[in-house]
Amino acid sequence: MLELGTPLRQVKGIGPKRALELEAAGLSTVEDLLLHLPFRYEDRSRFLPIASLAPGVKGTVRGRVVTATLRRTRARGLSIFEALVEDASGSIRTLFFNQPYLRRLLALGREVILYGEATPARAGRRGLVLAGPQLEVIGQEDPGAGEAIHTGRLVPIYPRLPGLSTRAIRRLVHGMLAALPEALPDPLPPGLAAARGFPPRRAALAGAHFPPPATDPDALMAGRSPALRRLIFEEFFFLQLGFALARRESEARRRPGAPVRVDDAIRERLRAALPFRLTGAQRRVLKEIASDLMSQRPMNRLLQGDVGCGKTVVALVAALLVVENGQQAAFMAPTEILAEQHHRSFARILQGKGYPVGLLTSAVSGAARRQVLQGLASGAIPILVGTHALIEEEVLFRALRLAVIDEQHRFGVAQRARLRAKGALPDVLVMTATPIPRTLALTVYGDLDLSVIDEMPPGRRPVKTVLRGEESRRAVYAFLRAQVAAGRQVYVVYPLVEETERKEVKAAVAMAETLRRDVFPDLGVGLLHGRLRAVEKEAVMGDFAAGRTPILVATTVIEVGIDVPNATVMVVEQADRFGLSQLHQLRGRVGRGAHESYCVLLAGETATEEARRRLEVMCATQDGFEIARRDLEIRGPGEFLGTRQSGLGDLRVGDILRDHEILEDARRQAFALAATLRTEPERRDLARHLGGRWSGRLGLIQVG
Ligand code: ADP
Ligand code: MG
Secondary structure, eight states: OOOTTSBGGGSTTOOHHHHHHHHHTTOOBHHHHHTSOOSEEEEOOSBOOGGGOOTTOEEEEEEEEEEEEEEEOSSTTOEEEEEEEEOSSOEEEEEEESOTTHHHHSOTTOEEEEEEEEEEOOTTOOSEEEESOEEEETTTSSTTTOSOSSSSSEEEEOOOBTTBOHHHHHHHHHHHHHHSOSSOOOOSOTTHHHHTTOOOHHHHHHHHHSOOTTOOHHHHHTTOSHHHHHHHHHHHHHHHHHHHHHHHHHHHOOOSSOOOOOOHHHHHHHHHHOSSOOOHHHHHHHHHHHHHHHSSSOOEEEEEEOTTSOHHHHHHHHHHHHHHTTOEEEEEOSSHHHHHHHHHHHHHHHTTTTOOEEEEOTTOOHHHHHHHHHHHHHTSOOEEEESGGGGSTTOOOSSEEEEEESSGGGSOHHHHHHHHTTSSSOEEEEEESSOOOHHHHHHHSTTSEEEEEOOOOTTOOOOEEEEEOGGGHHHHHHHHHHHHHTTOEEEEEOOOOSSSHHHHHHHHHHHHHHIIIIIOTTSOEEEEOTTSOHHHHHHHHHHHHTTSOSEEEEOGGGTTTOOOTTEEEEEETTGGGSOHHHHHHHHTTSSOSSSOOEEEEEOOTTOOHHHHHHHHHHHHOOOHHHHHHHHHHHHHHHHHHTOGGGSGGGOOSOOTTTTHHHHHHHHHHHHHHHHHOOSHHHHHHHHHHHIIIIIHHHOSOOOO
């Protein structure tokens, strides 16, 4: 007898070596392997009369072995097993390569099911052959199964697993299903499954792998058979329940000390401090944040908005509210360049207004570092900007009240938690520059409240975007020259040409050299990449920001956040190598000032048709949400987010694009359930189920 939790190494047919390989692929229990679902099903349910086979016809036939011979070719080692298989209508030659053991299996008179494509016999021979068909020997293979599993039905086709063919997986899954108890414990609350017409758990697992004959193949492919619906719902339900419980817990928490107070005097001071009027969307979002700050429940909020919509200033105002109340705020940015830029712009905005801003990156050392650390501990520095250097142990705040995490997707969950731990239940605001569709947000950040800025600051004009080939390079350079002559600045970005950063840097360095020497010898060409020392980076960025260098060649380090309003052209070399969201980020570096801006996507010679079509999307729309949606479709969620830490890779059954309705339903039900849990034991029971099933995989949620 097996149980869902039985380790795979105890399953018949899985040796210790295979078990280790599967473990490395993330599958350690029977349940894990059972949730490795087919990605498609093949209809091999109807048997064709052998006589009806014709060249190119794929199908399943059933017949008896009437002759069988094993031959060896002269080419060393190759063996061909040939059998003639006959049914009432006729017969066909079948060939199996390098499977000499078939001699024993396919004895004369054996009944077999074959699935394959008929092809004309080699020159000089008459008739058709089935070469290398899928084979099932009736009543022989899978003894005890008593039914054909590889043919003669809707047959599951699996994504590969290490060392296991789709056929081997099929056999293992079939064996495991047969060895499970008739009734499996049902973790879904009673009522939910019934109301949705879901089959019981075991039937759902069986039906997902070996659909009953009447199943509509289209429904299967769309994940819409009752069996698949149940498994998908279950997965989303427990994920969302984890979020719901985490949320409930955080709502029950009460922060020590007085809540933030906002009065008219404070409002007036802040308004006076800002260089511009906030947009309606910024004000609305700020209100949401302020009301969190004013409550005693710690904030956990995700701030979303398209590139350039002005998230930073919203976070800055939030920080000032906290500071006005005598507490501290920290900003964590993913790169030194970005941290330095935030520091520079905060310092500029806040200059002379009595709010000192500290900077902490790994480049800040010696006396400067000691001074910052002291200022944080004493409270003399109320606002700190930094990289992940600010979550190091030695960094201690007097009273950290607000932690802002910029470009959240660049950080892992653990880093978020460590920043949070620097204060006594501080408010946490995470910002993401890549707008993500709602279903994805609910899956990855389901424990956070969501604020969206859906309006651009006034005066923004769309960035004119064009796709050009190598033949236009000179024209592009001429255009850059004209822009520089008009007082504007330009970026030329070089992509990740090779897998390694080192090579990327080399390519950018070579590019900068060529531009300096051959193309723009009379103009300043700056070079920015991740391998420069911090002081060098700062100097290069400083020169560009101040308008001293008109042309900046960069690697993707400038992808996030860089803000130089006078820059009006973004040239992206080998644009076909970028994902859409990344291109959108890059393009977001221009169009930030009053001048008409441009984005030139240069597609390499080697760009595929598909890549070109993708780039056309960039030319056609500026809407970050639309681009994100397309990007997500093209690359899938895991790659889209660009991080394994997101927990998304752990969705096994559900597909956030295809199954968004099930996701919304599951989320509603999970949150409703969490709200009705009255007793601690009830909660703990569910938490335990989650703990086993989810928390290890998701790492996002801490429950129980
Ligand atoms: P993102 O949301 O991409 O982080 P930023 O916060 O960098 O965007 O803002 C982009 C630019 O818009 C900055 O130069 C910022 O000063 C400017 N900005 C932000 N809000 C406004 C506003 N309400 N009016 C005018 N300019 C604004
Ligand atoms: Mg930003």
